[in-house]
Every structure is written in C-alpha cells, then in structure tokens.
Amino acid sequence: MALSIQTSPLARRRKAADKAFRVVCLLSVVASCVVLVYLLFSILQDGLPRLNPEFFQNFSSRRPEAAGIKAAMMGSIWIILITAAIAVPVGIAAAVYIEEFSPKNNPLTSFIQVNINNLAGVPSIIYGLLGLAVFVRFFAMDRSIIAGALTLSLLVLPTIIVVAQESIRAVPDSYRHGALALGSTKWQMVRTQSLPNAMSGIVTGVILSLSRAIGETAPLITIGAVAFIATVPENLSSKFTVLPIQIFDWSSRPQSGFHQAAAAAIIVLLAILITLNLVAVLIRARSQKRA
C-alpha cells in the first residue's frame, strides 16, 4: 500500500520538486561562497604585504608605499564610539518607553511605530543630507566628528529601537506581573526584569547596527568628512576621515600601489567588522546557555 503511493506519478513529481529545490538552495550557497572566497582571496593577496606597523602609524601620503591609515582608523574609532554613546542610550530608552510605558492601541503610538519602522529602511545618503542641513549648517557644528556621529546616530537609531523593542517584547509578561504583584514600581520592574532579560538581544542588535555604521561612506562624505588629513581627532569639533573614505580615495587613484594600500585598509575594516560580529555571536550564545 505505502509502496504504491510512493511510486505514483504524483509522488514522483513531488520528489523531483523536492530534489530540485534542494539543488537550487545548495547552488545559491555555493555561488555566494565562491564569490566571497574569491573576494577575500584577492583582497588578502593584494593587501597582506602592506599590513605592517607603519601602515597603522602613517598618515595618508602621496607616495603609496608610505601611505597609512592612522587618521582614518582613529577617525573610525572615534566616530563609532561617539555614535554608540549617543544612539544606544537614546535607542534603548525609546524602546522601553514604547513597550512598557506608552498607552497600547493608541493612534499616536502606532503612528510613531510605523515611522520608526519606515526610517529603518531609508537610504543612508538621505541621512547624510539631513545631517548636512541640520547639524553642519543649522547648528553650525561644521564638518566635525560630532556632526558625523550625530548623523550616524540618526542612521542606526531606528534599527536599535526596533531590535530593542523586539527583545523587550520577548520577555514573558508573567515576569512583569510577578514584579508588579510584589509591589515594585514600573521603573523597578523595567530595571530588574524587562531590561536584564532583554539585554542579550539588545546588545546583539546594537553591535550589528554599529557594524553597519562603521562601514558607511555616503552620509559622511555628504556632511564633509575629508579625504586627506594629517592629524588625528583631538576633540568633538575636530575634522576627520574614516576607513571607508580612505579606501574609496585610494582605490580611485591611478597608481597600483594605492590599490594595495586600499586592499590592506579593507582587511583592517573587515577585521574590525568580524570582531564586532563575533562579540555579538558570543553574547547570544551565552544568553542561550543561560536560558
């Protein structure tokens, strides 16, 4: 009986479709892996010989063999730390408010919610233009680190808020009810139950959105990050450059020496990104073990 069903034409068709689907999926994986491996290989081949201590200690130079990423690397670090310092507290606080305090089923709340979701999908260059108009021009911050960091904060805020909301929502209501039943205030409940239990999800989301910010070029070029600077940032009003802009500048030069320098800078940027992602993975793994 069972045998006859398996060999019926319908069953064979289903099996064939099943196989085909599996092959298509496998091919997609292989295709993307091959491209990735090829890219990594060619970048490593071009860039590895350039990765020496001088590369990190030198500023950009007109001589490709002397060009280094000191200004770009310090700029990227400053930008990302300040962006985190601005966007993380604001983002988490906003998520806490929407999830724990704002009235549910309120038209205003859902209006805000829709807008945050939409903002998460706005192209980054738009944030750059906004940053130029608001921070650089209106608030006269000039082309400073703080203007760049505020612009990138706007860019990552929607993502951070959405991820933090999801994590807070995933905390079972019974925890909240328990805390409230024991007489804690809402602040105590958020502090002792919601936030601690949501924290691993929030941190993962924060790190992933900051990794996006560290690779952004367009909004920073728009607000006026520079291509050549021979000083490292000293304070919030310093002018600056970042790794992606340095890579962009070098890769468009005619001399092939600059292309190797660009490849080396790409390796550094990749290493930073992989480290950040690794931290996110570790945090998630730890929290799962706990749960």
Add this chain to the structure above:
Amino acid sequence: MSSRTVGILTLLVGSALAACLVGCGPTSESGDSGSKETGSKSGGVSGSLTIDGSSTVTPILAAVAEEFSKTHPDSRVTVGTSGTGGGFKKFDAGEIDISMASRPIKQEEIDKAKANGIDFIELPVALDGLTVVVNKENNWVDHLTVAELKKIWEPGSKINNWKDVRPGFPDVPLKLYGAGTDSGTFDYFTLAIVGKEKASRTDYQASEDDNVLIQGVKGDKGALGYFGFGYYEENQDDLKAVAIDNGSGPVAPSVRSVVGATYQPLSRPLLIYVSTKAMETNKVVGAFMEYFFANGSQLVEEAKFIPLPKEVLDVVKKHFDERKTGSLFKGAEVGLGIAEILKRETGG
C-alpha cells in the same frame, strides 16, 4: 548574569565616554579657534585650512597638503573630495577656504558666491589631457576625428559597431566606457566632443572610478573609453591611446601636446579657487599658496598630472600676488591654450 553585566558595562562605558568627550571638548576647541586667529607662532603659521572639491584634483592638493604639513607642523590642512559642484556649493556658502575644480566655475556659481559676499582668485594648478583609449588588441584605430567621436557619443547615437564608425573598420561590437554624470570629467568631455555640456548617450558603462573603466577597456576587444591622462600613463602597457584629429591632423595625447595646446579639444586645465576673504582672515591660506608656487610642479607630476609650464605658472603667481579676482573663463569653453586664457583681462 554575564550577558547582563556585559550589556550594562557597554552602556556605562558608552555614557562615560560621551560625558568625558563633551567635558573635554570645549576647552581644547577654544584653544584651536584661538590659534586660528592669532596666526604666527614660533616662526611658522598655525591654524586650519579647509580645501574641498573635485576628486580629480584631490591627489594634487593632498600631496601639497602632506608636504606643507611637514614644514608647518602647527597648521591643519584638510582636503575633502565632494566633487567639483559639491565643492563650489560649500565654497559659495563660505564653508571652505579653497575649492578644487576640474572645470571652470559656472556663472550661477559666481553669482551665488557674490550674493554671499565671497570673492575669489582663480588659479590653474595643472593640466590634464582627457585620453580616449581602446583595447590593446584593437589594431584598426590609430586616430579618431572629433566628428567621429561626436557621432559615437552624442545623445541618441545608435552606433554599436565599429564598422559604423568609419568605412573600413571591422565588424566588431563597440562597447563604451565613460565618466559618471556627476563628474567634471563628464562635463568637459561632453562639452568638448558633443558641443553641449552633459549631452551624452546614456547606454554606456559609466563609473566615477576611472579604474573601473580601465578594467572594462582592458577586458573587451571592441571597447572605447575616456579618462584622465594620468590613468592612461599608469596603464599604457595594457591600453592603447587614440590620437585625436581636430581638423589639423591627428595628435596623440602626451605631456608635450597637452602643454603645447596642440592636443585639442581634450586638454583641460585643473583649477583651484581661493577665497579672498579667507586670505585676509587666515594666514595659513597665503602660506599654503606660497608653498604651492615654490614646490607645486614636482608634486603635480608625482600625482600623475601635467605641471604648468614655467612661464604660465609665473603668470598664475602674478595673478595671485596681485589678488586678481574673478574668472577668466567665459563659462564653459574648450579648445583654448591655457596661456591664451591667462592673457585675458578678468571678466565678471
């Protein structure tokens, strides 16, 4: 527990850092702007100089800035790269001291600067010859006339095969590579070849990055592309430059033909515009320009562009010393030697 600790630590470190930075900010900031006003200190000038504009000109000014910073350690020179048009927008708004351009300033850009009370000195800094290149294996082309190039590049052109370019050319598909529409190179090429700025067919491989175009032309037997002379020079083993016939016989692009203005109409000057207001308030601007006049030629060459001939550079320096303001270019024009243009009295 541990993830909670990590999370809270992240928050704490972040906020602490923000507090520190905000706290430290103003003190050092005031020191910075203070030094900008006071000017000379221990022999050299100090303060900041902001340059922005054409990405084509960026390597030249970045090279000058690099060397200038070594001899003037108290100065801070930054070079941005937001494009010729983007640079003029910032220049007109008074946000930068020097604007770099791969085409002369336009009338509307002059008007805007005037409206904001900004006057400028226009200084050619180098020459470039836009080079038309084909694949190394292309053995049928040694020169093209301007008319043929126009036929290929004009808007709506249907020429997709070499045999339609000139009778006698083989039946090989023509693939085009050219500058992206935001670049000054695109503006200049279309004006010189088609006769109208930004008038170009659109079905070609466009990139702002000349290295992408080089790769394209290298890998395609029927390819034709154009970009700056320096990019051709660096890749001349893999590419073939096409001589251009502007009515008086084919001329190949070379340092000599660009300087002698016989390579026409694709020779172009690269320019900078110095704000006179910035010169008055900021001593670094003057020192930087002096440095450029003394050492610029060699740095221009290292940046893979063609330096101005000595006598032209002398005229440029004279204009600068006399603070001759305004633009010598009557808007968009091509085909004139730089020496001729400099002889003109300042217009507008």
